[in-house]
Amino acid sequence: xxxxxSIRTIRWMIRDTLRxxxxxxLFWVTLTVTxxxxxxxxxxxVHGDRPMVRTEYEVPAVLPxxxxxxxxxxxxxxxxxxxxxxxxxxxxxxxxxxxGHSREDSVKFLHVWLAGGLGDxxxxxxxxxxxxxxxxxxLEPQSATVLLAKPASLWAILFGKYAGVVGFVGLNAxxxxxxxxTALGLATGVWTTAYWLAAPLLVVNFGIFxxxxxxxxxxxxxxxxxxxxxxxxxMFCWAINYTHHRLVMNPVEGMTxxxxxxxxxxxxxxxxxxxxxxxxxxxxxxxxxxxxxxxxQALQAAGKFSPEGAVASSIGFxxxxxxxxxxxxxxxxx
Amino acid sequence: MAADFVHVGKTYRNGLFAxxxxxxxxxxxxxxxxxxxxxxxxxxxxxxxxxxxxxxSLSRPTAGSVARLGEPASxxxxxGRVGYMHENHAFPRYLSASEVLHFYGGLSGVSGEELPGxxxxxxxxxxxxxxxxxxxxxxxxxxxxxxxxxxALINEPDLLILDEPTEGLDLSGRQLLRDVVREWQAAxxxxxLVSHVxxxxxxxxxxxxxxxxxxxxxxxTVKELTRDSSGVRRPLExxxxxxxxxxxxx
Numbered sequence: 001x002x003x004x005x006s007i008r009t010i011r012w013m014i015r016d017t018l019r020x021x022x023x024x025x026l027f028w029v030t031l032t033v034t035x036x037x038x039x040x041x042x043x044x045x046v047h048g049d050r051p052m053v054r055t056e057y058e059v060p061a062v063l064p065x066x067x068x069x070x071x072x073x074x075x076x077x078x079x080x081x082x083x084x085x086x087x088x089x090x091x092x093x094x095x096x097x098x099x100g101h102s103r104e105d106s107v108k109f110l111h112v113w114l115a116g117g118l119g120d121x122x123x124x125x126x127x128x129x130x131x132x133x134x135x136x137x138x139l140e141p142q143s144a145t146v147l148l149a150k151p152a153s154l155w156a157i158l159f160g161k162y163a164g165v166v167g168f169v170g171l172n173a174x175x176x177x178x179x180x181x182t183a184l185g186l187a188t189g190v191w192t193t194a195y196w197l198a199a200p201l202l203v204v205n206f207g208i209f210x211x212x213x214x215x216x217x218x219x220x221x222x223x224x225x226x227x228x229x230x231x232x233x234x235m236f237c238w239a240i241n242y243t244h245h246r247l248v249m250n251p252v253e254g255m256t257x258x259x260x261x262x263x264x265x266x267x268x269x270x271x272x273x274x275x276x277x278x279x280x281x282x283x284x285x286x287x288x289x290x291x292x293x294x295x296x297q298a299l300q301a302a303g304k305f306s307p308e309g310a311v312a313s314s315i316g317f318x319x320x321x322x323x324x325x326x327x328x329x330x331x332x333x334x
Numbered sequence: 335m336a337a338d339f340v341h342v343g344k345t346y347r348n349g350l351f352a353x354x355x356x357x358x359x360x361x362x363x364x365x366x367x368x369x370x371x372x373x374x375x376x377x378x379x380x381x382x383x384x385x386x387x388x389x390x391s392l393s394r395p396t397a398g399s400v401a402r403l404g405e406p407a408s409x410x411x412x413x414g415r416v417g418y419m420h421e422n423h424a425f426p427r428y429l430s431a432s433e434v435l436h437f438y439g440g441l442s443g444v445s446g447e448e449l450p451g452x453x454x455x456x457x458x459x460x461x462x463x464x465x466x467x468x469x470x471x472x473x474x475x476x477x478x479x480x481x482x483x484x485x486a487l488i489n490e491p492d493l494l495i496l497d498e499p500t501e502g503l504d505l506s507g508r509q510l511l512r513d514v515v516r517e518w519q520a521a522x523x524x525x526x527l528v529s530h531v532x533x534x535x536x537x538x539x540x541x542x543x544x545x546x547x548x549x550x551x552x553x554x555t556v557k558e559l560t561r562d563s564s565g566v567r568r569p570l571e572x573x574x575x576x577x578x579x580x581x582x583x584x
Contacts, residue, residue: 001411008440012441016426016437019426019428019429020426020428023428142424143424143425145390145392146418146419146423146425146482147438148390148392149391149392149413150414150438150441150442151410151411151412151413151414151441151443331394333387333392333393333394334387
């Protein structure tokens with residue numbers, strides 16, 4: 001098979017997988033979630049303060065309106081303290097929340113929560129669960145035999161299917177981000193772009209763990225094994241990631257060099273969901289809107305964390321597992 | 335030759351650490367000549383479908399070698415000259431008949447320029463032209479079988495493999511299948527027909543092989559098989575029954 005043949009196969013498989021996903025209930029579920037979140041964003045209003053002018057050397061003195069009233073508005077003004085008097089409402093004015101910072105920060109707070117839900121743990125785990133059935137269904141002997149008897153490389157068929165599912169998740173993520181970002185922007189007049197990082201983060205994070213799901217699907221042809229095996233593996237990776245950071249920052253007395261070495265090997269071998277979350281948190285500049293896991297923060301502060309290494313080794317693991325899945329696919333009898 | 339099996343054996347491994355196994359094909363040496371309609375007969379679990387899967391590279395032999403259209407079966411390129419139809423097609427239910435043929439045609443290597451013309455022609459041929467845009471989830475089993483036949487013909491194969499093709503087909507569907515086989519025969523292309531329907535085999539096949547318990551117990555023409563030792567013609571069914579009984583007794 002030439003490279004052109006393989007590319008043609010991948011293209012056909014991606015197209016077929018997208019068709020498959022659009023015809024399932026899953027597409028409508030994700031579309032509904034997007035629609036509900038978009039409606040929520042469209043219902044947000046922020047009244048009051050404009051974004052504050054900040055300079056590098058100035059630490060602005062600000063107080064929320066309630067706090068300033070307690071001290072005395074006049075006194076605060078004379079002391080040069082900026083009083084935040086805004087208000088955010090959601091549900092088209094049904095619920096009112098006092099704005100503790102500028103209007104821009106209020107919108108950013110929503111961005112962080114929406115992006116965290118989408119691109120971080122919840123979004124990845126839900127996407128893994130929802131898409132776990134795609135490959136086992138495709139690999140059922142009755143539907144696979146005719147397809148596998150075509151003159152196409154088996155690795156290209158599998159990779160096309162994998163890319164199709166990742167593409168489907170990516171499309172949904174882009175749709176979600178675009179719709180909610182536009183709705184929030186139109187409703188509040190705030191158009192910060194960091195929110196868009198949620199879509200690529202979800203795709204990378206999902207793509208790494210979907211490679212494991214693909215391997216399990218090829219090896220077992222069972223949706224249950226693919227779904228729950230991948231979730232268990234995600235938890236295992238999170239535990240390795242967390243334990244590594246904890247023991248690096250707070251070494252336990254009596255820990256043998258072999259145990260430390262094995263932990264280090266485990267950390268660098270497996271994907272790092274905790275690190276990916278932390279990197280995303282930093283990219284969103286989400287300080288003040290949530291907290292990172294303490295051990296991660298400590299490692300970062302100590303200068304012992306390599307974001308490039310964490311991302312590259314996680315993607316590398318996904319690529320190796322995908323290659324193993326392709327090998328298993330070639331070796332399996334249908 | 336269209337297909338060549340040399341001392342082929344196939345054991346499916348199963349159980350924990352693949353410690354146990356089921357032998358589907360024992361030691362088969364068989365050649366399917368190019369340009370013939372070749373029948374493969376045998377009782378259930380004789381190993382017929384396993385031989386077909388080995389020929390299509392859906393499985394690997396545990397012993398011996400398999401060649402397809404003059405090249406080792408591991409060379410997937412020759413699959414572009416093979417059409418395959420089996421009894422229980424499960425096409426993607428979200429596609430229409432036309433989309434199914436475009437999909438499988440595309441994967442078979444049919445060019446984008448040729449594909450739409452071939453799809454229309456084949457849908458017309460199998461009687462699905464007026465239902466071409468409907469999702470196949472609405473199709474009856476017979477209609478899916480017709481679509482399966484069209485799919486097998488989309489690349490105009492040199493070797494057409496039909497595994498129990500008449501399963502679920504009505505009378506006109508069976509006639510359509512016979513016409514296709516005869517057309518392939520006339521064009522000196524090869525058809526490998528795996529079937530339980532003896533009249534079909536008798537009517538269409540130039541040669542046949544009978545498989546019992548993973549071994550070839552007969553290879554020759556239908557005419558030779560249906561003549562007993564005294565030269566009297568007997569029904570194919572009774573000839574086969576004799577072969578099956580001998581093998582089981584052995």
